[in-house]
Amino acid sequence: MSEIVLNKISKRYADGTVAVDNVDLDIADGEFVILVGPSGCGKSTVLRMIVGLEDISSGDLTIGGKRMNDAGPKDRNLAMVFQNYALYPHLSVRENIAFPLRLAKMDKAEVDKRVNDAARTLELTELLDRKPAALSGGQRQRVAMGRAIVREPEAFLFDEPLSNLDAKLRVQMRTEIARLQKRFGTTTVYVTHDQTEAMTLGDRVAVLRKGILQQVASPRELYNNPINLFVAGFIGSPSMNFLPATLKSGRLDTPFGAIELPQEFGAKLSQDERGVIMGIRPEDFEDVELVDDREQARGSSFAARIDVIEWMGSELYAYLPVSVGRNEHRAGLAELARELDQEELHADSDESQVVARLNPASRVREGEQAQLWVDTSRVHLFDPETGENLTYEPPANQDTAQHQTSAN
Numbered sequence: 065m066s067e068i069v070l071n072k073i074s075k076r077y078a079d080g081t082v083a084v085d086n087v088d089l090d091i092a093d094g095e096f097v098i099l100v101g102p103s104g105c106g107k108s109t110v111l112r113m114i115v116g117l118e119d120i121s122s123g124d125l126t127i128g129g130k131r132m133n134d135a136g137p138k139d140r141n142l143a144m145v146f147q148n149y150a151l152y153p154h155l156s157v158r159e160n161i162a163f164p165l166r167l168a169k170m171d172k173a174e175v176d177k178r179v180n181d182a183a184r185t186l187e188l189t190e191l192l193d194r195k196p197a198a199l200s201g202g203q204r205q206r207v208a209m210g211r212a213i214v215r216e217p218e219a220f221l222f223d224e225p226l227s228n229l230d231a232k233l234r235v236q237m238r239t240e241i242a243r244l245q246k247r248f249g250t251t252t253v254y255v256t257h258d259q260t261e262a263m264t265l266g267d268r269v270a271v272l273r274k275g276i277l278q279q280v281a282s283p284r285e286l287y288n289n290p291i292n293l294f295v296a297g298f299i300g301s302p303s304m305n306f307l308p309a310t311l312k313s314g315r316l317d318t319p320f321g322a323i324e325l326p327q328e329f330g331a332k333l334s335q336d337e338r339g340v341i342m343g344i345r346p347e348d349f350e351d352v353e354l355v356d357d358r359e360q361a362r363g364s365s366f367a368a369r370i371d372v373i374e375w376m377g378s379e380l381y382a383y384l385p386v387s388v389g390r391n392e393h394r395a396g397l398a399e400l401a402r403e404l405d406q407e408e409l410h411a412d413s414d415e416s417q418v419v420a421r422l423n424p425a426s427r428v429r430e431g432e433q434a435q436l437w438v439d440t441s442r443v444h445l446f447d448p449e450t451g452e453n454l455t456y457e458p459p460a461n462q463d464t465a466q467h468q469t470s471a472n
Contacts, residue, residue, distance in 0.1 A: 071088060074123055112223075
């Protein structure tokens with residue numbers, strides 16, 4: 065069994081900096097879990113504590129039911145793949161892959177068998193006698209993976225392994241990693257700041273912010289049912305649009321005009337008038353001319369001026385300037401955008417930009433007014449003070465969708 069359990073794990077440095085704060089996470093045997101978040105959120109520190117490269121300040125780490133807080137890296141039987149490959153330049157591919165086995169003084173025949181098996185799996189057989197300098201970035205990363213595979217570890221740990229590859233190679237290697245994990249069925253913890261990798265690779269994704277675990281769920285659950293403003297903004301590409309709005313008696317007054325909310329929202333929301341942050345994803349907009357009557361009844365139409373259009377062939381992105389006024393929540397949204405490395409919103413501006421992803425058949429034009437439609441059943445409403453998603457639905461099975469929240 066290679067279940068990994070983090071029980072209130074924290075990392076505090078001597079200067080008082082808290083890098084990881086009371087993280088609870090159960091990783092099942094054979095599960096592929098992604099740790100994701102912006103730079104500095106603590107995801108790599110969590111990984112390094114699991115493998116033993118960072119001391120644990122408080123909490124308990126168990127691997128296969130054994131407490132490992134004080135065990136050295138070599139005693140944990142974990143294989144780590146780094147961002148920079150960490151290959152020995154003077155050794156051949158064969159010797160790089162075999163290195164951990166030679167270090168363990170394994171029988172030569174077994175070493176050769178494991179190296180050859182890994183090379184076939186990773187399509188490296190013809191490269192075994194080359195040095196790393198003669199390999200491409202993708203080939204070097206496969207060698208690093210081969211060195212991990214031959215150890216037959218309890219778990220694989222990946223620390224942003226694709227960051228140094230170009231876009232095409234990242235897609236290829238992403239698919240390869242997913243295929244290998246399914247083939248071997250080895251418990252895998254994968255760190256990335258790229259939410260596309262997180263959404264396409266993991267069985268579950270753990271989103272961290274400033275050392276605090278925000279939500280752990282399947283990619284689909286995170287996308288459809290984010291627990292707070294931060295998760296909603298981090299998951300999805302392009303990011304969710306956030307706009308100030310006023311909620312009263314089942315109706316939402318927005319910069320687009322008044323929106324009647326679905327009846328199912330009524331049970332979750334107070335009928336008292338209150339300010340909220342409305343979240344709506346770009347893909348939940350459409351050109352009204354391309355929406356049939358049945359769909360139109362599920363949403364609301366509004367007029368907007370199209371500022372910029374990006375036609376991508378399979379989709380069209382329309383950028384809409386929207387007046388939001390100088391409201392009290394503007395500064396908080398601008399801070400969130402900066403944290404998420406998104407286009408900065410200016411706290412002193414009374415205008416925001418909304419991104420709508422439309423059918424490429426749309427004939428909307430730059431600089432002209434257009435009639436657009438928004439699917440109101442897909443709207444999320446957030447508390448402006450705490451960031452809590454007011455329309456969040458707790459999963460039916462909390463054991464399979466473990467989550468933890470923090471204030472916004």
